[in-house]
Amino acid sequence: MSTESANPPDLPGEAARAARDIAEVPAVEVITTAAVHLMSAAAVKCGLAEDADAREHLDLDEARRLITALAGLVTAAAPEIGSQHAGPLRDGLKSLQLAFREASVVPDAPGQGPGERFTGSVV
Numbered sequence: 001m002s003t004e005s006a007n008p009p010d011l012p013g014e015a016a017r018a019a020r021d022i023a024e025v026p027a028v029e030v031i032t033t034a035a036v037h038l039m040s041a042a043a044v045k046c047g048l049a050e051d052a053d054a055r056e057h058l059d060l061d062e063a064r065r066l067i068t069a070l071a072g073l074v075t076a077a078a079p080e081i082g083s084q085h086a087g088p089l090r091d092g093l094k095s096l097q098l099a100f101r102e103a104s105v106v107p108d109a110p111g112q113g114p115g116e117r118f119t120g121s122v123v
Contacts, residue, residue: 027080027081028080028081028082028085031073031077031080031081031085032081032085032089034073035070035073035074035077035089035092038066038067038069038070038073039070039089039092039093039096041066042063042066042067042070042096042100043096043099044057045057045058045059045060045062045063045066046058046060046063046096046099046100046103047103048099058103060100060103060104063096063100063103063114064100064114065114067093067096067097067100067114067115068114068115068117068118070093070096070115071093071097071114071115071116071117071118071119072115072118074086074089074090074093074118075118075119078090090119093115093119094119094122097113097114097115097116097119097122098122100113100114101113101122110123
């Protein structure tokens with residue numbers, strides 16, 4: 001018999017350890033990590049993955065959601081995280097918005113692309 005099934009994990013203890021771990025992480029790191037995850041997912045959904053099957057991952061509907069969420073996060077967080085962190089995030093966001101526009105068969109009108117309600121028109 002496995003010890004895992006005989007001794008279930010100490011979930012309250014695990015939660016407390018996770019809370020202590022996250023308490024030690026500065027807010028700017030949590031925010032930038034979340035933004036990088038959104039960027040990575042959006043890049044894959046825009047067909048920009050580095051593998052040979054990149055185009056198979058293309059899903060512009062999903063990419064639009066991710067880019068819009070990223071734009072909202074970056075716009076809202078910029079005053080809190082400072083320009084040294086916000087600048088590269090904005091650059092990455094703009095690159096994704098342009099990649100989305102390029103991948104779209106029918107491009108959005110200026111100002112109507114993903115996240116553009118937060119960032120303004122990207123051309």
